[in-house]
Amino acid sequence: MMADPTPAPLALENVQGDILGGGLPKKAETYYFFRVENAEVKAFRSRLAELVPLITTSADVAKHRVKISEHKRNTANEGRWLRMSGVNLAFSQKGLKQLEFQVDDKDKINDAAFEGGMINDTTLNDQPNNWLPEFRQDVHGLIVVTGDSQGTINARLLEIQTIFKNTIHEVKRADGHVRPGEEDGHEHFGYLGGVSQPAILGVDDNVSPGQELVRQGIILLGREGDTVARPSWALDGSFLTFRYLSQRVPEFQRFVDSKNPRDAPKDFLGARLVGRWKSDDEKLGTDPTRNDNFRYDPLSQERCPFAAHTRKTNPRSDLPSTEIHRILRRGIPFGPEVTEEERQKGTIHDRGLLFKAYQSNNINGFQFIQSSWANNTNFPFLDTTVAPPFPPKPGFTKEQGPGFDPIIGQALNGGDRDIILTKAGDPTGNLDLPVEWVVAKGGEYFFSPSIPALKSRFASTGSSSRSEA
Numbered sequence: 001m002m003a004d005p006t007p008a009p010l011a012l013e014n015v016q017g018d019i020l021g022g023g024l025p026k027k028a029e030t031y032y033f034f035r036v037e038n039a040e041v042k043a044f045r046s047r048l049a050e051l052v053p054l055i056t057t058s059a060d061v062a063k064h065r066v067k068i069s070e071h072k073r074n075t076a077n078e079g080r081w082l083r084m085s086g087v088n089l090a091f092s093q094k095g096l097k098q099l100e101f102q103v104d105d106k107d108k109i110n111d112a113a114f115e116g117g118m119i120n121d122t123t124l125n126d127q128p129n130n131w132l133p134e135f136r137q138d139v140h141g142l143i144v145v146t147g148d149s150q151g152t153i154n155a156r157l158l159e160i161q162t163i164f165k166n167t168i169h170e171v172k173r174a175d176g177h178v179r180p181g182e183e184d185g186h187e188h189f190g191y192l193g194g195v196s197q198p199a200i201l202g203v204d205d206n207v208s209p210g211q212e213l214v215r216q217g218i219i220l221l222g223r224e225g226d227t228v229a230r231p232s233w234a235l236d237g238s239f240l241t242f243r244y245l246s247q248r249v250p251e252f253q254r255f256v257d258s259k260n261p262r263d264a265p266k267d268f269l270g271a272r273l274v275g276r277w278k279s280d281d282e283k284l285g286t287d288p289t290r291n292d293n294f295r296y297d298p299l300s301q302e303r304c305p306f307a308a309h310t311r312k313t314n315p316r317s318d319l320p321s322t323e324i325h326r327i328l329r330r331g332i333p334f335g336p337e338v339t340e341e342e343r344q345k346g347t348i349h350d351r352g353l354l355f356k357a358y359q360s361n362n363i364n365g366f367q368f369i370q371s372s373w374a375n376n377t378n379f380p381f382l383d384t385t386v387a388p389p390f391p392p393k394p395g396f397t398k399e400q401g402p403g404f405d406p407i408i409g410q411a412l413n414g415g416d417r418d419i420i421l422t423k424a425g426d427p428t429g430n431l432d433l434p435v436e437w438v439v440a441k442g443g444e445y446f447f448s449p450s451i452p453a454l455k456s457r458f459a460s461t462g463s464s465s466r467s468e469a
Contacts, residue, residue, distance in 0.1 A: 007235055010202060010216055010223065016088045016448045017056035018144060019219065019238045019358050020203050023330040024056060024086035025064055026146035028177040030153045031242065031354060032160075033139045033444075034168040041099055044167040049459040051163050054156075056086035057451055085147040085156045089454070090240045090446035093117060095140030101458055109221075110228050113362035114239055114445040123371035125410035126440045132244065134172035135442025141168075142242065142446050144356075150175065172442075174244065176332035176354040187333055188247045188351050189270075189407075189437075190278045196292050196314055198326040210293030214323050217360055225323075226360040233457045236450035241327075241366040243355040243443040245408075250342045252437040259431065272421055273406040275310030299394055306380050306393060307402035307419045312373045312409070318380040324364045325373075331355040352438070362445055374405035396420075408438050 018024045036044045056064075064084055071082040093115050096102040102109070113121055119128075119136065128136075143160060147153040153175075161168070178184050187193045198214045199207045207213055217225030222235035256270040271277045295317040296304060304311050306318070315322060335351025342348050359365030373379050378401030381392045396402060403419035404411065411417050414436070422429025449458055 007222055010220070010236065012059040012062065012203075013057045014236050014450050014452055015058040015220065016238075016451065017058050017061040017086055018088045018146075018330055018356075019328065019448065020058040020200060021061045022065070023328070024061060024088065024144070024146040025068055025084060026086070026178075026332065027081060027148050028150045028153055028175070029144065029146045029332045029354070030150075030157060030176075031172075031174040032143040032145065032157060032170065033134070033141070033172040033174075034143065035138055035140050035171050036095075036098060036168060038098075040167040044164065045099065045459060047164050047167055048454070051087075051089070051160060052451070052454050052459055054087050054160070054163075055089060055451060055454065061086070081148040083148055083152055085145065085152050087156060087160065088144040088448060090142045090144070090448040091458075092139055092141065092444050092446050094138050096447070098138075098140050099458075107231050107233075109230060109234055109447060111239060111362050111445075113367045114447060118444045121367065121445075123367060124440070125371070125375050125412050127410075127414050130439055131442045132172070135244065135444070137171055139171050139444055142240070142444075150177065174334060174354055176334040179333055180337070183337075186278075187331075187353055188249045188335070188338070189252055189274070191274050191276065192278075193331065194329065195276075196310070197328060208292055210295075212323070212326065214326050218323060218326055219328055219358055219360055221360050223360070228361060233449070233453045234447075235453075237453060238358040238360060238448050239362050239365070240446040240448050241355075241357045241359070241362065241443070242446060243353075244441045245353045245355050246350055246439045246441050247352040248347045248435060248437045248439070249338050249351065250346050251435050253343075255435065255437075272305055273308060273419070275304055275308030301393075301402070301422075305402065305419065305421050306396075307377075307405060307409075309374075309405050309407040312379065312405040313369050315373070315380050319382070324361070325368055327357040327359040327365045327369070329355070329357050331357075355443075358448070370408065370410075374409040375411070377401050377403050404433065406433050406437075410436065410440070 145153045198212045215225030217223035260269045381401045404417040417433040
C-alpha cells in the first residue's frame with residue numbers, strides 16, 4: 001500500500017529521536033552494527049517488540065532537553081552531567097529483505113542509493129582498499145545508543161543485547177565521544193561542528209537568523225516536500241547515512257602551517273580550506289543568532305573560496321535554492337587526542353568522525369552533496385544573479401572550475417586533487433592538495449522507521465517460512 005497523500009499532522013512521538021529536535025543529547029555515542037542469520041529472523045522480530053518501548057522518540061528528546069536545561073541551571077550540579085541515554089534503530093536494504101520487512105515490489109522504498117548499498121555506490125569515489133573489512137560484510141541493522149558517559153551506554157547496550165539474546169551478531173562496534181575541555185563541540189581538525197543545520201517547518205519553533213527553513217518532507221518520508229512514491233509504512237521514517245571517516249590531523253595541520261601566507265594570521269589557510277575560522281571568536285562561533293546569519297557573494301571568492309568545504313556542502317546564495325539537498329547532521333568524533341609524538345611523526349592512532357545524517361532522499365541529499373558538489377571540480381561555477389543559462393563565475397569556466405572540496409572531496413581512484421583559492425590563471429592561487437586528510441573507511445545507507453511502523457509492521461511476528469531460532 002502506498003502512502004496516504006494527505007497524512008495526519010506530524011506527531012513527534014511517532015519519529016525516532018535522533019532525527020528531529022537537534023537529535024539525541026549525548027556526550028558519548030555507540031554505533032552497534034549487526035547481522036541476523038536466516039534461522040533467527042522470526043525470533044528477532046518477536047524480540048524486537050520488547051525493544052520498541054526503549055526506542056527514544058523526538059517527543060522524548062524534547063523532554064530530555066528541558067531536563068538538561070534545568071540541570072544546568074541548578075548551580076549545585078555544576079560540572080556534573082545528567083545521567084541519560086537514548087536508543088534508536090535503523091535497517092539497511094539487505095536488512096529489510098533478510099528480516100522480511102520488504103517482501104515484494106509494492107514494499108520498495110524507491111531510493112536507488114539505499115537499495116544499492118553504499119559499498120556499491122561508485123558516485124562517492126570511495127577507494128575500496130581503504131574500507132575496513134567489517135563494512136565489506138553484510139550489515140542488516142544499526143543500533144544507536146547515546147548517553148552522558150560510556151558507562152551509561154554500556155549498561156543500556158547490555159540491556160538491548162539481553163533482549164535480543166542470540167538473534168543478533170555484532171559486525172562492528174564504533175564508539176564516539178565529544179572532545180575534552182574547550183574542544184567540546186569541535187571535530188579533530190579544530191573546527192566547530194553542527195553549525196548551519198536547517199530548521200524544520202512546523203517542528204522547530206526558534207529559527208535563528210539566517211537559518212534555512214525546510215519542509216518536513218526534506219527529512220521525513222511521506223511528508224510535504226518528499227515527491228517520491230513510498231509504501232505507507234515508510235511515513236515519518238528517514239534515511240540515515242553513516243560514514244566512518246578517519247582524519248589525518250597532524251598532516252592537515254602541518255600542511256596548513258607550511259603553506260600559510262607569510263603575513264597572514266595563524267590558520268588563515270585552514271580557514272580558507274574549511275570555509276570558517278576555528279571559532280577563535282568563541283562568542284560569535286557559538287552564538288546561533290549570528291553564526292549562521294550570512295550569505296556568500298555569488299560573484300566573489302575573496303572572503304570565502306568557492307570550493308571551501310562549508311561553501312561546497314551548503315552553497316547558500318550561490319544557487320537559487322538548495323532546499324532539496326539539505327540534510328541533518330548528527331555526527332560525533334572518535335579516537336584519542338593527537339599526541340606529541342604524532343605532531344612530530346604523523347598519524348599513529350585512528351581518529352576522526354562517525355558521520356551520521358538524515359534526509360528523505362539519498363539521491364538529493366548526502367549522495368548528491370558528496371558526488372555533485374564535493375567531488376565536482378566545476379562546482380560552484382554558475383552565476384545565479386542572471387537569467388538562465390547561467391554563465392560561469394568570474395575567472396572560471398565550466399572546463400576549469402574552483403576544484404575539489406579540500407576536506408571531503410575525493411578524486412576518482414584516489415587521483416590528484418587541487419583547489420583554486422583566488423582565480424583561474426593565477427598561479428599563486430592554485431594549490432595542490434597532496435593528501436586526503438579525511439579518509440572514508442566504510443559506511444552504509446540505513447532507514448530509520450517510524451515508531452508506529454516498528455510496532456505494527458517490523459515487530460510483528462507474522463508468518464515466515466523460516467524456522468524459529
